[in-house]
Amino acid sequence: MDLEFDEATLAFREQVRDWLATNVPERPLESFNTARGFEQHRAWEAKLADAGYAAVAWPAAYGGRDASLLEWLVFEEEYYAAGAPARVNQNGIFMLAPTLFSHGTEEQRARILPEMARSDRVWAQAWSEPDAGSDIAALRSTATRTEGGWLLSGQKTWSSRAAFADSAFGLFRSEPDSERHKGLTYLMFDLDAEGVQVRPIAQLDGEYGFAEIFLDNVFVPDSDVLGEPNDGWRVAMTTANNERGLSLRSPGRFLASAERLVDLWCREGDPTDTALGERVADAWIGARAYQLYTFNTVSRLAEGGELGPESSVNKLYWSHLDVALHETALDLLGPSAELTGESAPDTGRWSSGYLFSLAGPIYGGTDQIQRNIVAERLLGLPRESTASKNRGAT
């Protein structure tokens, strides 16, 4: 691992910083979990895409700029340091796109990626079901063969952004009597297609951050199968590794929060409260540690490694770091941090961030699932006996 950036990378950092300095909206956009905020974020994404910043690591042909993973990390650092808007199409750009690169056809990439880069089409992940959360292999929604494609039926839930998004990608049981990981197919479908019903669900801040999706014989053409039919599980693991490690939550986000926390401490901390001061320092160290670990991963990938079960290490690390960062900020702010609305300090950013951080150890596979993966796959510890096999494989 080499933390000395070369000239080109440093120049890229400068360029990104300058662009963000002039383009990041002065007033924060409304939350993307509201209808209005969603469209504001969509417009912001189009602006990013026009400048070539929506997906820097993609090939230029699809709307990227052929940046290296290292440059992408640098972009992310600058992006969050500048306080730029949250990425409304994150589940498309950071989860579906890498899956398309690994398993999609050229036709699919050419059709889907440019539209995704501009967020003309915003994507939601439709995996979880009421009875298949941690145990995603227990999913029951079906894909039934029909002339020229598939008919999807069943119920998906907790689908982030689905309340306002355009399309979704999900796993469906395509072999009627198949068990668990076998007989699943990875499909993409439109959320306004005939037979789709979306019911928004309010999250802890009261906003519609995710939704249930009901599917009743929804037609999907063969061209929207990602990977081979019945090979969905393998395809899904690419998505999951990108969700947990690296792409979805890069270090830039946490470094920026850590810097804001240090600022807050310098401005408002009580220097005699050493216990709290130590937590601030710990949070900052934590963000640095995650950055360094991720640089390491990127070096490994650059040398031809794959994003495997190691991504669970990222997931465990960042999700706990994020909770600790926010908890520390709230303790620092004291009772005023409880307030919402106009009296809230820093427009309530810390408190709403705190509520969202609570979900970090849950989405993308809970802590327990990540710990099982680390313990079993990375440490080689024996499995606990369970009624069903492959526990913790999601």
Add this chain to the structure above:
Amino acid sequence: MPGTTDEQEELARTIRSVLEREPGPDRLTSQAAPSHGYDAKLWSVLCEQVGVAALAVPERFDGLGAGVRELQVAAEELGKDLTPNPLLGSAALATRALLESGDEQACERILPRIATGEALATLAWAGADGRWDPDEPACTARQDGAQHALDGTAHYVLDGDLADVLVVAAAHAGSVALFEVDPGQGAVTREHTPAMDQERRLATVSLHGARGTRLAGADGATALRRARDTACAVLAAEQAGAAARALEVTVEYTKNRVQFGRPIGSFQALKHRMADMHVLVETARSVSYAAGEAIDAGSEEAEQAVLAATVHCSDALSRVASEMIQLHGGIAITWEHDAHRYFKRAHSSAQLFGQPHEHLERLLRV
């Protein structure tokens, strides 16, 4: 040894039966739901049939003459479902401040109405920094003819915009005194301040030369200290009740939720965490009871017992409520499930009447 007497058990049962009988307050099912104060009808039933607001009011002021322990019993029961109620601000904090002021006439005038539940009282004290310091209240008072004029803004005033009786702690002539201020006068503005915990109503109370009557009697700072002890002990019991219910709900859920072909509660990783939660719940209950008993007994160690209860019960509820969320998984991140209410209450309660580290510092001093 802290414990529960037969009468206290009976009190708890009575409150439970009222809560079961009365339809609960409108559930908070979306952010659009009006953030009302408490359910006035339920509160009046609790006052008429159980006398919850009269518990800590002496019999000579038409109260039941019970103690802090009894207030705790009520708070614990109400805390289980997080039933919004004005017990803490009115029947505990403001009532105690009035009593501790030693102003018999004011007590005679005000407390009977509080005891019946006709009137709601509140104490305006802390500033924006939320320090509830008995020696440094947010407001100031100056002599103005036979009365006093008060200025300043008090924050985090419990039910502050709803209360009929406003007691204000104010710095006056080098010390601290308590004043009765008519909240209806033009020089008083009160504003509800929305908070993450939408079910504990807080307000700011601003005084712009408001006229107030000084409560005769003891030193204001001492009265505030004692009122805070009572409020903290009652809050600790509420936290213990909430933590107990949060654990109960979690245990029930994990027994029934099946993943990987078995109830998730059968995974050791979760079982052990719930066992730890149980330890917290049980100790929280004991520590909170001990604080109430020490106050009622006039023990010299009351302050210490209260501080221990405040710190431990805040910590217990905070930890149990965050575990409740994690052990439920995705469903706990929705407004449709109760877990977030416990979590938000845990957080707001831990900041009420002073921050945890301030309590710890005081504990090291006593």
